[in-house]
Amino acid sequence: MKKKKGQKIDETPKEFDPDLLREYMMGATNPGFSNKFEMREEVVDLHLEKTRMGDKIPTQDALFHQLDEFEKALDKAIAAGKLELRVVHGLGKGKLKEEIHKLLAKHPQVKTFSSEYSMRYGYGSTLISFY
Numbered sequence: 001m002k003k004k005k006g007q008k009i010d011e012t013p014k015e016f017d018p019d020l021l022r023e024y025m026m027g028a029t030n031p032g033f034s035n036k037f038e039m040r041e042e043v044v045d046l047h048l049e050k051t052r053m054g055d056k057i058p059t060q061d062a063l064f065h066q067l068d069e070f071e072k073a074l075d076k077a078i079a080a081g082k083l084e085l086r087v088v089h090g091l092g093k094g095k096l097k098e099e100i101h102k103l104l105a106k107h108p109q110v111k112t113f114s115s116e117y118s119m120r121y122g123y124g125s126t127l128i129s130f131y
Contacts (some may be wrong), residue, residue, distance in 0.1 A: 042080075044073035045088040046096065066096055071103070074128070078109050083130060090124045100126060 046066045048057070057065050070087060077085040089096045097115065104113045104126075111129040118125050 042077050042082050043086045043088060046070055047090055063096060067099055070100055078130060085128045086125050087128065088121050088125045097126065104128060
């Protein structure tokens with residue numbers, strides 16, 4: 001729309017989006033088209049009932065399946081530029097946690113990982129930070 005000399009253009013928005021306004025007020029330059037990292041913590045739950053295969057796999061294959069799900073989630077988080085990933089492995093006998101920690105210790109993109117107490121998951125999760 002071209003402005004003619006002396007003519008005022010109505011710049012008031014037709015619809016008001018309070019969430020968009022809040023993001024602008026919090027310092028986002030263009031929240032609708034932002035390429036900044038998403039700061040929300042990414043969580044992947046490796047309990048069998050939460051995974052895609054669920055209870056369809058034999059017990060002896062459970063660890064293999066859970067590690068496969070973990071590696072996919074790890075790759076996805078790194079590719080998406082996430083800063084952190086929380087992996088919920090539960091307590092149990094600790095075999096899944098042990099295997100996850102072995103993989104993380106060798107991974108070049110992993111900055112730190114710890115399984116300190118979490119309000120939501122207790123000691124049954126590991127928080128991973130990426131470079």
